[in-house]
Amino acid sequence: MGKWIQSLLYFCLRCLLHRRYQVEVQGLDKLEDLEGPLLVLPNHPAYVDPPIVLSHLRCGKSLRPLVFTDTYRSPLFYPLMKVIDAYEVPNLQSHSRDAHVKTTQLIEQVAGELNSGQNFLIYPSGRLQRQGYEIVGGSRIAYELLERVENVNVVLVRTRGLWGSRFGCAQEGGVPTLGRNALASLMWILAGAIFFLPKRKVSIEVVPVDRDSLPLESKTALNRHLEAFYNADGGEDAKFVPYSYCFGARDFDYDAVKSNADVDVSQIPDQVIQEVHEILEHRLDRKLDDSEKEPGTTLDLLGLDSLERMDLALELEQHFGFRSDSVPSTVGELCLLAAGKAPSDEKPLEVPEEWNQSRKKGKEHPEVLAETIAEAFVRRALSSANRPAVADTLSGCLSYRKLLIGATLLSKRIAKLEGEAVGIMLPASVAADSVLLATQLAGKLPVMLNWTTGPAGLRHATEKLEVRRVITSKRFMDRLGIEMDGVEMFYLEDVRDQISTFEKLMSLMATYVAPWSFLRGLPQPNPEDPAVILFTSGSESLPKAVPLSHKNLIANMRAGCDHMNFHRGDTLLGFLPPFHSFGLTATSLMPLLAGIRVVHHADPTDSRMLARVIAAYKPTLMFATPTFLQYIVSSSEPGELNSLRLVLVGAEKCPPALYQRTMEILPELDLLEGYGITECSPVVSGNRPGNNKPGTIGLSINCVETIVVHPESHEPLPQGETGLLLIRGDSVFNGYYRHDSPQPFLEVEGHRWYNSGDLCSKDEEGFITFRGRMKRFLKIGGEMVSLPALEGPLAEKFPADEDGPKVAVEGIEQDGGRCIVLFTTEEITLREANDCLKQAGFQGIMRLDEVRQIDAIPVLGTGKTNYRELRSWIESDNEVTSET
Incomplete structure (x- = not known):
């Protein structure tokens, strides 16, 4: 019955195509005596050639075409795909390792079907012609199949006359939209009263060949042979055939399209x-x-x-x-x-309608409603149930009610996972927020994993915390391509399939009729208990595990909201990954618990998309590193960033050139520098709207106290003098987890202080100026040489841009003295670099010893310069020199 339906379909298709195409088939009689499975290999000049070939290649056998999934799953063609028994092929035009694996499996499956006697129509090139001749190039499918299948009849098909059709690449300079062009062609057929259309002449030459006569010694040899057959007459010029004798275009400028498609x-x-x-x-x-x-x-x-x-x-x-x-x-x-300039879809982003509904007016102050993360979230969700909470371009917009339901249902699954600690490896997203909250509701300890550290760093983190399960998504892991040993992956896609509609409805109903039930079943941790585990950046040593308590995090959120004078009517853009301390506290937990809506974007390096997200979702707040801000400013179009009223930057000094450029395009913006440390949850200080001292990192927030002491004697220093910054307060952690070395605390004036390892000074008003890392100082001849100070003038002369930082200074002390190296992507001589330092007022020991030009300054996933890697390069070279 299926064969009769196919025959009827192809008969109708031939009749319809005959209205537009005059098809001549040569060599069809050569197929009559073939026995065994057929492998038909045509060239591919246009989308319309598969139906033409399939409907005219009558050989008494049913041919299964291989069809890419985008076409196969199209609502317009899906019923036809099922009737003709098409074979679905994953689309490799998008980056997906999963599609890569599936394609390899596909070759094995098709080879098995051929060996069992089925017949296939397969395009060796795997894509439409981009010019008037066929390029099989490095495609492997024909070669792989012929290697695996010996008893197969090979039929080569050469189609001519379709190059220049609206179904090919010639008219658009790229792949045309199949559905749109199919509907347009159908309209032309109807407008021409079906029988009165100019016809495009098409020839199909069918040539059976002996498989053993083909050059199968290599993929390249076979592909060159196929290209020689397809292009035997030198290819063809694009030909335009009008759709009407009476009206419409009579000609087409193919040369203009070709020139416009050239890559600049x-x-x-x-x-x-x-x-x-x-x-x-x-x-x-x-x-x-x-x-x-x-x-x-x-x-x-x-x-x-x-x-x-x-x-x-x-x-x-x-x-x-x-x-x-x-x-x-x-x-x-x-x-x-x-170069980061790959073209992308520049259509305006579609913002969910609910995102702009119920937007808070006025300046109502944000408030965290409890002393533990889980309870604070549930109370916020119940008090603001219908207000938008979080959004991203993949998941859309979730209200607090939807977020509470999703986190609750997910928490029931997470609660069953083995062990107290569970790993979380997700980018900034609705999914990451949901998982983080669900682990709190489940009474588990979330361990935020930094995937940019690679397999070794991930193994270090999971082994230290004894993590057995890692929560992530297949889509994200497919994109990363990272393998993790010793842990089991807990994929969100699998969980989504396990949650029934009935369970969702019951949870939804509970938010209306029994909201108190969500509070009743909450875990009851002590506020001093760890709420999350983060890791230090690893920019200068191996990452250390930092347990932050509920008290630490909530104190920091409350003080940060007070310090920066946030409003409930604000909207925050969050793109820093949740393994980043600022990404976790400031762009994930703080807005969700305090009632500020947040929109996420997963890739902090995707500067063009970040600018588009700002233009669409109109956030008023943004937290970033100067590096990421540089990317966004450089990639934005006029007006796209106008919604921003406050941008806080930290983690590294904001270059004056970046400050000036940002203020030129956003003169009303409050661009403020702040300072934070993972161990302090993380915000320690910041400039404030209306009370800003550019060049400083601002005033201490109200949950901490800071003091500047002598780096060696630890005696408090007078105002204005540079020394070691110490911090104490409710947001300061209690010590590294399973840390064999001494903990980073000092006793000064009867109090226990966290030793930041940073050199700072304080002025008479309490504003703090960052002077550099203590570890990034070298002691030479009894004098302290600041590596950040040496880097400053050079970074100002060669500011970072969308390609990243251009300079970095690192050095080591050695037996023979010191080695201070300028790493740079620019062409700078040692004399020129030291002249720059002299002009900035440096002299004597404040100089460089070497300049190394490299392709790119290494950076961490947070955007910070990876000084540890730079220092390792100097140390390894020093060891080699010592040995020789």
Whole structure:
């Protein structure tokens, strides 16, 4: 019955196509005597050639076409896909290791089907022609199938006449939208009264070949043979055929489309382009000639198939730190990805209607309603049930009611997990907030895992805390491509499938009829108990586990809201990852518990999308590092950032050039510097709206007390003198977890103080000025040499931009004296660098010993310069020198 339905469908399809296409098939009689399975391999000039080939290639056998999932699942074509028994192929145009694995499995499955006698129609190139000739390039599917299947009849098909059709790439310079063009063609057919359409002449040449006659010694040899067949007549020129004899366009300028599609790499630094070429040459294991380095050179032409192109794109993402929505197909697009200029969909983001509903007016002060995280959240959710709480572009907008229901249902699953501590590895998102709150409701201890530390850093964290289960998402892990040993992954996608509609409805009903029930079942920790485990940044030593208590976090939130004079009507943009102390407290817990709505974006390096999120969701508050702020300002269009009223930066000094540029485009903005440490939950001080001293890190917040002491004697210092900053108060932690070395506390004036390890000074008004890390000072000849001080003038002359920092200074003390190195991405001589320092007033021992030009300054996931890695380079070189 199915075969008869297919035959009827193809008959109707031929009749419909005949209204527009005059098809001539040559060599069809050669298929009559073939026995065994068929593997039909056509070229692919346009989207319309599969239905033309399938409906006209009558060989007495049913052919199963391989169809990419986007087309297969389209509502317009899905019923047809089921009737013709099409084989669904995952789409490798998006970055997905999962799709990579599925494609490899697909080849095995299709080979098995061929061996069992089924017949397939497969396009060896795996994509539409981008020009008037076919490029199979490095595609592997034909070769892999022929390697695995010996008893198969190979049929080559060459189609001519479709290049220039609206269903091909010639008219748009890229892949056309299939559904839109199909509907447009149907309308033209109806407008032409079905029978009165100019016809496009199409020829199909069918050539059966002996499998053993094909060059199967390598993938490359087979693909070149196929290309020679498809392009035997030199390819074809684009031809335009009108849709009407009476009206409409009569011609088309294909050359103009082709020139507009060229990739412009003129604004990309030569160094980036050179590095892309080197990575590409390493991948190909050969040198590129000059013609192959042209931006328009396709990766297919270089011999990279879809899987290899995807691997290459993922390698570039990890190397350069930028992301793109699609896999590059040309050398020029690789360069755009490496430079962070990959094209993206610039349509305005759609903001959920509920996001702007019930927006608070006036200046009502935010308030945290309890002394533990779980209770504070539930009380806030019940008091603001219908107000928007959190949003992102993937999950949409959640009200407090929805967030409470989701966190409660998830907490029931998390409560059953083995062990007290559970790992959380998610980017800034609605999902991360939900998981963090659910672990609190479940009475578990969340351990925030920093995936940027790599497998070794993750193993260090999970082993120290004895974490057995890590909560994450398949989508996120697929993107990261990180393997974790010794733990079991708890995927949110699996949990979502386990929660029944009935359970959701019961929880929803409880929020209306028995809201008190959510408070009754809460865990009752002591406020002094750890609420979360974070890790130090690892910029200068191995990360240490930092347990922060409920008291620490809530004290910091309350003091921070008071200090910065936040309003319930504010909206916050949160993109710092939750393993970052500021990302956890300031952009996740604080807004949710205090009643400030927050919109998240998962990738802090995706500066263009961050600017678009600001333009769409109109946040008034943003917390960032200067590096991330630089990215956003550099990538924004006029007016996109206008909603911001307050931006607080920390973690590193804000360069004067960045401050000036930001204030030029946002003159009404309060751009304030602050200071925080993971061990202090994290905010210690900050400038305030209306009370700002640029160049300082502001005044201490009201939950802590600070004092400046002599670095060695620990005696308090007078105002204005630089010394070691000590901190005590409710937001300061009680000590590192399982830490063998001495804890970072000092006894001064009868009190226990946290030793920040930072050198600061205080003026008469209490404003703190950051002078540098104690660990980033070298003691030379009895004098202290500040590495940050040496870096400052150079960083001002060569400010960071969207590509990251351009300079960093690191050094070590050694037996023969010292070695202070300027690492830079710029061409600077040692004399020029030291002249810059002299002009800034430095002399004597305050100088550089060496300049090293490198491709990029290493940074951590938080955006901070990775000084530990820089110092390791100096130490390793010093060891080699000593040995020789």
